Amino acid sequence: MLKSLEKRKELLGLIEKIARDKGFFDVYDLSGASGMPRSTVQDWVNRFVDDGCISVLEERSGRKRAKYAMRRIRSLPASACRRIFTTVDGDIVEIFHECRSEGCIAFCEYMYAIGNPRVRKNGLILRQKVKTGPVASVANESLDLEKVTVSNGLVYQHIRTFGGPAYSLTEMMESADGVLDIKYSKKGDYVEGIVVTEALTHMAIGVDDTDDADSGATFALTLSMLDLLSSIEGVRRISHNVGFLYPDVPGKTAGNAVSYIELAVKKELVESLIQRAADYLREQTHSKDTGMAVKIGLKACPELLSFACRARNGVVTIDEAQAAARKSRVRTYEITGERGIIGAVASLGMIDSPPEALMDVKTPILTG
Incomplete structure (x- = not known):
């Protein structure tokens, strides 16, 4: 099913490009652009005609080929929706909707929060955590x-809209990267739609102790690592975050900040990505105490939250960090040493907190 939807999206993209250049397309055009046999392409074209995605301009007559055109043409060229993707952990789903507009994301945050309080902005990404x-x-x-x-392996978002949001559903969301299919119908004054995305796995990687007194910065190294990992096919970038722990801890290089990154990944890539991250840190770190921690999934971990709170309010030990990690099914890695594991584990307890909480150790952090 997933491969079929991906092929559908690919072919519709090719059709749009050909039709934009020529004003129409035929089966030979699409076969040449896709590398698929003409008979297979004709089957897809027939399906698109039935779905209402394309229309028949000229029927086939003798040797004259049938001509087709895209049926849905946007009245405005710009879409506010950049990416829409989802991660799944059992019955928990997190929806990520990256927007091109500060105004649009503020509007959507306000509207969605009326029905679901677990909505928050993370830069220009709107995040919604829900149960199925x-x-x-x-x-x-x-x-x-x-x-x-x-x-x-697919997530179906059932959305009901009116007015401006209905325009977004019918004209913008289908062009967002990550949307495999979208169906909608008008019911009175409202438009109801189903947005289909792949069920990806949520992956968070915490890192600490990568610098020394003269060089390096953990935030910079984790950002670079995020760039590297998110360039891999099947990996979607979510966020790069910085938070503070107890400021008076002995041996800190500056303000005792930690960093973590979030990714949405195909499940089969998890192990290779962990290895890639560990290798990259080992190559790039300036410290002999670099540690890494990895959390897979969306479920809240009370022990992890509790440990993060303690690490923000006082000195904690490596044994405490390892105990919290074991109870929370968080994996820990000594990249060049074990001290960095403390901050790496603590950072993963702050995942659902807003930036103002991450920056101020006196502000309570939130649980997912």
């Missing part, structure tokens, strides 16, 4: 995420 099944607790006239279901 019904979502919106309050009927909202403009924009509702009504239900989320997961089946056969």
Whole structure:
């Protein structure tokens, strides 16, 4: 099913490009661009005609080929939706919607939060963490995420919209990177749609102690590592974050900051990505005490949160860090030493906290 949807999106993209250049396309055009047999392409074209994605301009007549055109043409060239993707852990789903507009993301955050309080901005990414099944607790006239279901490696977001958000659903979301399919129908004044995305795995990597008194910076190295890992096919970049731990801890190089990154990845890539991250840190670190910690999945871990709180309010030990990691199914790695594991584990306890909490150790951190 997933491969079929990916092929559908690929072919529609080729059709749009050919039709934009020529004003129309035929089966020979699409076969040449895709490398697929004409018979297979014709099957897809017939399906697109039935779905309403394309229309028949001229029927086939003798040796004259049938001509087709894209049916849905946006009235405006720009889409506010840059990326839409999802991660899944059992019955928990996190939806990521990267926007090109500060105004649009603020609007969506406000509207979605009416029905789901677990909505937050992370830069220009709007994040919604939900359980599968019904979502919106309050009927909202403009924009509702009504239900989320997961089946056969795919996530289905059921959205109900009115006015401007309906335009986003019908004209913008389908062009977002990560959307495999979108179906919508008008029901009275409202538009109801289903957005289909791949069910990816959430992966967080915490790092600490990569610098020394003269060179290096953990935030810079983790950002570089995020660039490296997110360039791999099947990996989607979520975020790069910096947070502070207890400022008076002995042996700190500056303000006792830690960093962690978040990725959405295909499940089969998890082990190779961990190895790639460890190798990269080992090559680039300036410290003999670099540690790394990895959390897979979305489920909240009370022991991890508790340890992070203690690490922000006082001195903690490597034994405490390892105990919290074991109870939370967090993996730890001595890259060049064990001291950095303390900060790496603590950073993963701060994942669901906003930037103002990460920056101020006196502000309570949040649990997912």
